[in-house]
Amino acid sequence: MTRQSRRSFLIDSALGLSSTWVMSNWSGILEAKAFADQAAAGQPPDFAFFTNEEGADIDAMASQVIPTDETPGAHEARCVNFIDYGLTTFLQESQPIYREGLKALQAKTRELAPDAGSFAALSSAQQIQVLTAIEQSSFFTTVRTHTIIGMFASPAHGGNADKVGWKLIGYDDTLEFKPPFGYYDAVNEASK
Amino acid sequence: MIQYKPTTEVDFVVIGSGAAGGIMAKELSEAGFSVVVLERGGAGAYGHEQDYSKDELLNIFPTGPADRFMSDIKLQPNTFRRNDKEKALPAKMTLPCVLGGGTVTYGGSSWRHLPYEFNEATHEGSIAGTGFADWPITYEEMEPYYTKGEWELGIAGLRVDSPFFAPMSKPYPVPPLPFKASGTLLKLAGAKLGLTVVPNVAAILSRPYQGRPACIGCGMCSGYGCQVKARSSTAVTMLPIAEATGRCEIRTQCHVHEIAVNDMGRVTGAIYFDTNKNEVFQKAKAVVLAANGMETPRLLLLSKSARFPDGLANSSGLVGKFLMGGNVTHAYALFEHPLNEYKGIVCGAAVLDYVPTDTKRGFYGGGRITGRGLELETPILYGLLGPHGAPNWGAGYKKALREQANHMMYTTCYITQLPLETNRVDLDPELKDAWGIPAMRVTTTSHPNDLKCMEFIRQKSVEILQAAGATTVWSNPIEDARGTPHARGTCRMGNDPKSSVVDKYHSAHDVPNLFIVDGSNFVTGGRNHPAFTIQALAFRAADHLVKAARNGSV
Numbered sequence: 001m002t003r004q005s006r007r008s009f010l011i012d013s014a015l016g017l018s019s020t021w022v023m024s025n026w027s028g029i030l031e032a033k034a035f036a037d038q039a040a041a042g043q044p045p046d047f048a049f050f051t052n053e054e055g056a057d058i059d060a061m062a063s064q065v066i067p068t069d070e071t072p073g074a075h076e077a078r079c080v081n082f083i084d085y086g087l088t089t090f091l092q093e094s095q096p097i098y099r100e101g102l103k104a105l106q107a108k109t110r111e112l113a114p115d116a117g118s119f120a121a122l123s124s125a126q127q128i129q130v131l132t133a134i135e136q137s138s139f140f141t142t143v144r145t146h147t148i149i150g151m152f153a154s155p156a157h158g159g160n161a162d163k164v165g166w167k168l169i170g171y172d173d174t175l176e177f178k179p180p181f182g183y184y185d186a187v188n189e190a191s192k
Numbered sequence: 193m194i195q196y197k198p199t200t201e202v203d204f205v206v207i208g209s210g211a212a213g214g215i216m217a218k219e220l221s222e223a224g225f226s227v228v229v230l231e232r233g234g235a236g237a238y239g240h241e242q243d244y245s246k247d248e249l250l251n252i253f254p255t256g257p258a259d260r261f262m263s264d265i266k267l268q269p270n271t272f273r274r275n276d277k278e279k280a281l282p283a284k285m286t287l288p289c290v291l292g293g294g295t296v297t298y299g300g301s302s303w304r305h306l307p308y309e310f311n312e313a314t315h316e317g318s319i320a321g322t323g324f325a326d327w328p329i330t331y332e333e334m335e336p337y338y339t340k341g342e343w344e345l346g347i348a349g350l351r352v353d354s355p356f357f358a359p360m361s362k363p364y365p366v367p368p369l370p371f372k373a374s375g376t377l378l379k380l381a382g383a384k385l386g387l388t389v390v391p392n393v394a395a396i397l398s399r400p401y402q403g404r405p406a407c408i409g410c411g412m413c414s415g416y417g418c419q420v421k422a423r424s425s426t427a428v429t430m431l432p433i434a435e436a437t438g439r440c441e442i443r444t445q446c447h448v449h450e451i452a453v454n455d456m457g458r459v460t461g462a463i464y465f466d467t468n469k470n471e472v473f474q475k476a477k478a479v480v481l482a483a484n485g486m487e488t489p490r491l492l493l494l495s496k497s498a499r500f501p502d503g504l505a506n507s508s509g510l511v512g513k514f515l516m517g518g519n520v521t522h523a524y525a526l527f528e529h530p531l532n533e534y535k536g537i538v539c540g541a542a543v544l545d546y547v548p549t550d551t552k553r554g555f556y557g558g559g560r561i562t563g564r565g566l567e568l569e570t571p572i573l574y575g576l577l578g579p580h581g582a583p584n585w586g587a588g589y590k591k592a593l594r595e596q597a598n599h600m601m602y603t604t605c606y607i608t609q610l611p612l613e614t615n616r617v618d619l620d621p622e623l624k625d626a627w628g629i630p631a632m633r634v635t636t637t638s639h640p641n642d643l644k645c646m647e648f649i650r651q652k653s654v655e656i657l658q659a660a661g662a663t664t665v666w667s668n669p670i671e672d673a674r675g676t677p678h679a680r681g682t683c684r685m686g687n688d689p690k691s692s693v694v695d696k697y698h699s700a701h702d703v704p705n706l707f708i709v710d711g712s713n714f715v716t717g718g719r720n721h722p723a724f725t726i727q728a729l730a731f732r733a734a735d736h737l738v739k740a741a742r743n744g745s746v
Contacts, residue, residue: 069591153572168594169598171534172535179370179371181373181409182598183529183530184377184529185375188376
């Protein structure tokens with residue numbers, strides 16, 4: 001496949017369905033940036049799509065997809081806000097998957113830990129157990145995909161807060177680079 | 193920009209503004225002819241290229257002209273099947289759909305065919321059950337146009353004295369782009385294995401040239417528009433010249449669905465839907481069809497008439513057939529130290545030794561193994577693809593993602609493909625596009641020869657990456673192609689109207705004032721990356737067409 005068709009194939013298989021922008025009245029970039037700015041000012045943004053309980057559950061799921069260890073994870077990147085905002089705009093087609101998926105998540109949570117109040121309240125090990133049980137579902141694969149996109153998209157879209165995602169993978173977003181690019185072309189005469 | 197009325201009979205309508213169409217528009221309008229270019233894509237950031245978006249999310253989910261480059265599968269659906277015993281099912285193929293076509297976003301590899309690639313049937317013998325044949329033109333006839341293309345477009349490279357490198361009457365106008373780490377590693381492997389590894393040849397400036405600056409190495413390359421105009425797309429090289437003649441009008445978002453023909457069997461113009469879905473008929477004395485090896489035959493098949501019940505220019509029955517979509521193999525590797533392939537251009541270096549056929553291997557063909565990394569290392573894609581040999585979520589995923597970031601390269605090798613009459617583009621009997629026009633159907637299965645060739649190249653690619661000192665090397669099983677923008681063969685060139693669609697000057701055998709110039713004219717596929725040979729064909733076609741038109745023989 002050429003690069004473009006390869007990339008479309010990867011995105012479609014990762015998403016399970018193709019998402020499209022709502023072209024006409026969407027000023028999403030500006031609003032996402034406003035969300036990001038609000039968050040940067042220390043005020044957690046209100047959720048546009050999730051209830052607070054749902055948002056906490058999705059935040060917990062995202063935090064298991066990309067955990068926080070000695071480096072920031074999906075929580076610090078505010079992936080849940082990226083997803084929340086996206087669901088009202090370019091990820092609109094995924095709304096039913098989230099609605100049904102959150103119900104299934106709650107049911108699975110009650111099944112594995114009857115005394116727990118919510119998925120978010122489970123211990124990490126219990127959360128991993130629940131997610132492993134639903135790993136093949138389109139809900140889980142969708143949340144995984146959206147979490148990863150939120151982690152590594154430009155902060156202008158509401159995720160990758162403070163560029164923690166980019167810093168994690170050593171991605172420098174400066175637009176101009178000069179060779180040498182890596183170790184091998186720096187040290188080898190063969191690169192000349 | 194001049195504006196013609198549709199009722200004005202311009203000299204030429206050019207359908208498509210990409211690798212071939214952009215050149216035809218420029219050459220014809222420079223020569224004094226009136227030209228209307230009909231491009232189905234939007235204008236992109238034509239004329240204000242600094243506005244091209246480098247945002248990866250917007251590239252995946254385009255919102256508007258600065259980031260939409262490919263056709264919209266919802267508006268332009270298509271179907272696919274492996275052979276005609278199957279029913280074709282909806283597929284996900286998209287094609288370039290922007291002013292300048294694929295040249296606006298491609299990686300820019302711009303290799304010439306080697307001389308023998310124009311008459312391989314004479315060299316290698318025919319291959320039973322295939323359309324393997326000589327071209328009706330020679331490398332000697334093409335050479336001046338390859339040179340013209342290199343200098344007028346701005347191609348970066350360095351000729352080495354080697355049988356793997358075509359003879360050139362002039363050097364490249366600008367030197368090659370940086371090797372990068374991937375190219376350096378291929379070169380180191382080449383030294384161990386006795387292979388010829390050279391800088392890739394690309395339509396991207398390495399030095400300022402013709403008023404455009406050198407590449408800044410931004411790394412958002414293939415798939416993105418170039419903000420600085422260093423990529424030598426037809427949108428920044430040819431179309432501005434065409435427009436400046438004052439004789440060329442460029443119309444975007446025009447979906448041509450028929451080329452009109454009169455009772456004498458001459459084309460009279462093109463019928464298209466404009467931005468408001470109004471139908472417009474632009475009159476012209478002649479039509480140049482340059483819509484890409486996939487869409488060109490589709491348009492001819494849509495242009496049925498009493499005189500051409502099987503589609504325009506299709507007395508041979510070969511319009512749409514001999515589709516060579518392009519097979520490709522990859523191998524992947526991790527290295528101990530960072531490569532940072534995510535910066536710079538797509539491809540630094542190419543291995544040339546497996547280009548020629550070696551009959552001892554038991555198959556025809558070969559390809560250029562190129563070193564890459566960029567296309568898989570933009571952040572979102574890298575995260576979605578996930579690290580090698582690790583879980584795809586959780587602590588293990590995150591750890592491996594971090595460790596492997598910037599430590600990866602891979603090889604891409606596009607190979608030859610045998611032309612088979614059964615591989616083709618035609619019209620789906622049921623599915624329609626958003627304009628109510630029959631959608632494209634693709635039928636293709638590669639000849640077993642090509643699968644042998646791919647497997648050989650896959651193994652060689654793995655060997656090369658191992659020799660380069662990788663800590664881990666892997667590859668996936670080979671896959672047969674499904675049709676791509678690299679489409680070739682579907683309106684093949686030839687001297688005999690019974691076995692070809694156009695003659696050696698791109699004139700349709702059946703229609704004296706219809707010219708077809710794009711990848712569809714290829715007889716054999718070459719080692720893929722057809723864009724630059726398409727461009728040389730276009731310069732040559734234009735040269736002859738201008739003379740013929742001035743003589744009154746069109």
